[in-house]
Amino acid sequence: MAKVVVTTKNLTKYYGNTRGVESLDLEINEGEVFGYLGPNGAGKTTTIRMLLDLIRPTSGQASIFGLSTSTDTVKIKKRIGYLPGELELYKNMSGSDLIHYFAALRGGVDWNLVLQLAERFKYDMKKPVKTLSSGNKHKLGLIQAFMHSPELLILDEPTTGLDPLMQQEFYRLIQEVKKEGRTILLSSHNLPEVERICDRVGVIHDGRLITVENVSELKSKAVRTLEIHFASQVTAADFDNLEGISELKAEGRVVRCTVKGSLDGLVKRAARFEVVDLISHEPDLEETFLAYYGGLAN
Amino acid sequence: MFRNITFKTIRDRRMSLIWWNIGFVAMVFSIVALYPSIKESAAPLAEYVNNLPDAVKALFGGTDLTDIASPTGFLNAELFGLMVPIMFIIFATGFGSSAIAGEEEQGTMDLLLANPLSRRRVVIEKFLALALSVALLGFIMWLSLVIGAKIFDMTISTVKLAAVSLTSVLLGFSFGMIGFATGCLTGKRGLGIAVATIFAGGSFIFNAIAKLVEEAKDYEGLSLFYYHSDINPLKNGIDFGDVVPFIAVIAVALVVGIIGFDRRDIAS
Numbered sequence: 137m138a139k140v141v142v143t144t145k146n147l148t149k150y151y152g153n154t155r156g157v158e159s160l161d162l163e164i165n166e167g168e169v170f171g172y173l174g175p176n177g178a179g180k181t182t183t184i185r186m187l188l189d190l191i192r193p194t195s196g197q198a199s200i201f202g203l204s205t206s207t208d209t210v211k212i213k214k215r216i217g218y219l220p221g222e223l224e225l226y227k228n229m230s231g232s233d234l235i236h237y238f239a240a241l242r243g244g245v246d247w248n249l250v251l252q253l254a255e256r257f258k259y260d261m262k263k264p265v266k267t268l269s270s271g272n273k274h275k276l277g278l279i280q281a282f283m284h285s286p287e288l289l290i291l292d293e294p295t296t297g298l299d300p301l302m303q304q305e306f307y308r309l310i311q312e313v314k315k316e317g318r319t320i321l322l323s324s325h326n327l328p329e330v331e332r333i334c335d336r337v338g339v340i341h342d343g344r345l346i347t348v349e350n351v352s353e354l355k356s357k358a359v360r361t362l363e364i365h366f367a368s369q370v371t372a373a374d375f376d377n378l379e380g381i382s383e384l385k386a387e388g389r390v391v392r393c394t395v396k397g398s399l400d401g402l403v404k405r406a407a408r409f410e411v412v413d414l415i416s417h418e419p420d421l422e423e424t425f426l427a428y429y430g431g432l433a434n
Numbered sequence: 435m436f437r438n439i440t441f442k443t444i445r446d447r448r449m450s451l452i453w454w455n456i457g458f459v460a461m462v463f464s465i466v467a468l469y470p471s472i473k474e475s476a477a478p479l480a481e482y483v484n485n486l487p488d489a490v491k492a493l494f495g496g497t498d499l500t501d502i503a504s505p506t507g508f509l510n511a512e513l514f515g516l517m518v519p520i521m522f523i524i525f526a527t528g529f530g531s532s533a534i535a536g537e538e539e540q541g542t543m544d545l546l547l548a549n550p551l552s553r554r555r556v557v558i559e560k561f562l563a564l565a566l567s568v569a570l571l572g573f574i575m576w577l578s579l580v581i582g583a584k585i586f587d588m589t590i591s592t593v594k595l596a597a598v599s600l601t602s603v604l605l606g607f608s609f610g611m612i613g614f615a616t617g618c619l620t621g622k623r624g625l626g627i628a629v630a631t632i633f634a635g636g637s638f639i640f641n642a643i644a645k646l647v648e649e650a651k652d653y654e655g656l657s658l659f660y661y662h663s664d665i666n667p668l669k670n671g672i673d674f675g676d677v678v679p680f681i682a683v684i685a686v687a688l689v690v691g692i693i694g695f696d697r698r699d700i701a702s
Contacts, residue, residue: 181702190544191699210550218548222702224541228446237436241549280545 138165141288141319142187146196149182155343156182159196162338162345164321169314171334171351172323179343180323181221184292187321188218200288214242217281221292221323223273225265231276232261238280245284253279256305270297278306282313289313291322295329307333331355356397361417364391367410374409378402439546439559443533444567454525454571459578461521465512466582469505476503492642505583505590506669509598518575518602519662523634526568526610531626533560534691535617538701553696557618561688564610572603590668597667604680605662609634611687618691621701658683 142164149156157179164170172180185191187198189209198205200212226234231254239245254261257275265273274297281289295303310320310333324330330337331351338348372386375393378401384393389412395402399416406414436442444451472479483491483502493516501507534557537543546556576599580592613630617623637657641664644654654660661679665672 185544185700185702188544188548190547190702210552213548213550216548218545220544220548222541223545225545226446226542233436237442238545238549240437241439241546241551277545 138167140164141166142170142198142200142321144183144187144196144198147183147186147193147198148195149179149186149191150194155179157186157340157343157345160345162348164319165336166319167314167317168335169310169320169322169333171330171337172321172340173325173327173330173337174323174340175325178340180325180340181292182343183340184221184290184321184323187290188213215286216288216290217284217286218289219277219281219291219294221296223277225273225276227266228264230262230264231259231268231279234265234276235261235280235283239283242284249285250279250283253282256309257302271299271302274298275302282309285318287318289318289320289322291320293324294322295324295326303329327354327358331358358397360395360399362393362395362399362402363413363415363417364406364411365389365413365415366391366406367412370409375402375405378405439551439556440562440566443560443563447529447567451567451570455574458521458571458575461517462513462575462578463582465509465517466579466586466588468512469508469586469588472508473503479503489642489646492645505588506594508588509579509590510663510666510668514598514602514668515663519605519638519659522568522571522602522606523609523630525571526564526606527613527627527630527634529567530564530610530612530614531617531630532623533564533614533617534695535621535623535626538617538621539623541702543700544702547700554692557688557692557695561611561614561691564614565607568603568607568610572599575599575602591671594668594671597672598662600677601662601665601667601672601680604677604684605658608658608680608683608687609637611684611691615687615691615694619694619698621698655679 140163142162144160144162147160147162148158160179160183162183172183174180182191186193187200187205189205189212192206201215203212205212226237229237235250239247239250253259254275257278259272259275259279263272265276268276278291278294281291295306298306310322313320322334331354334351336348336350337354339346339354366389369389370386370391372384372391375381375384375386375391380396380398381402382394382396384391391406393402403414436445479502502511534543537546547553576596579590579595579599582588583590583595609630612633613626615626616629617626620626638659640650641654641657641659644650644657644660654664658679661676665676667676
């Protein structure tokens, strides 16, 4: 049984009468990459900011490393790295100044690691923050989160604004951190990203944790829209009796349908005909929710 | 400059600080330079001032205007009655109100508090930044006065100049702390400036009223301006008891700020 790093019990946050999150019970194990998945406004940032003690729970509690987030937050923060979802940096400083400042507040960090991270993300530390693109600001945010080799990383939408190459670099970094046995909690509204880098996923919708699953289970529930182009005319009847297929429409040489889980059956059936093109749209999170968790959430 | 929050906060405001200090030096010298010519026309000036309505005299912060030709009377009327308090209040209120709330409004508080620092420590370090900045401004003002008095042949005690510089600093600092505490409680910089301005304006007006209205006289000590103007530190000097009201306001505001900031959600 792995050690539990983050625990929330009945964690609830209301902003006046508006619900942030409701009765959240979450456990994140040491050494895992935990994806916190949900559409915008679902309560991901609210949860994360409660873990950081930036906002206080209406009821319930949370602990990190077995320490209470409300009474031992300073001790906790020594051991975590945080990237805010809405990253704002000091505009009047250079990246290097900013890192020096935060390093000093942490009582010093290994500067080689800072340089390594800057190198990896191809980030120029000398530039003033106010001249940085949002992607570069994000890199600076990542550097300050990783620079002290924290035991737990809490990253709110970490890949937003990163170009694809840098996203790959970020994914590699996550894998390295995981290999070292450190723990990562990252939030995302991007299902493929979470499938790719996470071990377990907690799905949050409308302030409630709907399910916590292994990524493989989640994949089996993912909803994809598929479009197959054939060399000759096909009919809907050619594709009947397939598991997980819905909203199937055949128009001339094109078949469109929605597939839940494995594509195997559909692909094998399609192989009876001459396939010209196969277009798979990325699983849509909102659709996945509506199709599979809608009933639960209500 | 990035060793702690205090130094970093002062560094953030370094251009503003430099200009404020230059402004104070310029203000002091331009006023002190007038003194030799005022001294020559002392008699007609005293007569003119004596004929001013009491209400107008009261607005000069209760300084003894008949004494305008003496160094003490001159500096009180021209600088310490109105100009210097207003300047210190504007400076300290702007600085104080944005110390916590400004960082929150800019959205940088999340990252700052992700570091292993208690909120109390953040408030205290920001408080120290305000204290050091307003003290620096007071020191530069005092130094300008001492040098200016030498140059323009004004005979005045450097110790008493220090006393009035201190009450000026404490007066501004006190109202600045009201803005500071409001910012800590609400996270709103504009509200901090507004609340501090209302307190400062109310305090100033009450001080003027207390000189004109008999019934208000007993309560004149409620206005902080009383401890700067009516005590007349430039003439009488000060002892510790005179600065207690300032220190009390500053201390209460700091405690309110610490508790207020510690209890609430940080704005996102």
